[in-house]
Amino acid sequence: MFKFKFLLWAFAQILKRQIKNNPNCARYVAGKTLVFQIRTVSGVGRHYVIRDGVIRSFAGLTANPQFTLSFKNAAKGFEILSAQTVSKRLARGD
Secondary structure: OHHHHHHHHHHHHHHHHHHHHOHHHHHHHOOOEEEEEEEEOOOOEEEEEEEOOEEEEEEOOOOOOOEEEEEOOHHHHHHHHOOHHHHHHHHHOO
């Protein structure tokens, strides 16, 4: 479970870096407001807030996300989110 939680934290750091270093990404999130979360069915997760071009992440879940990515368990979530194709695309900003 620790690997899953760390991956969710790292996801926010990757998004922050993309917003800072990728002008297309920065333009895309500018002026937008979005609240979403990534979680397991058992309730382990993290939520993210994108507001005015800035992303913040928080441990735990939020009551009213605009969307949720749910995984059966932490191991499955880690497996899917850390897959080579997903990781490379996130790092490139695709």
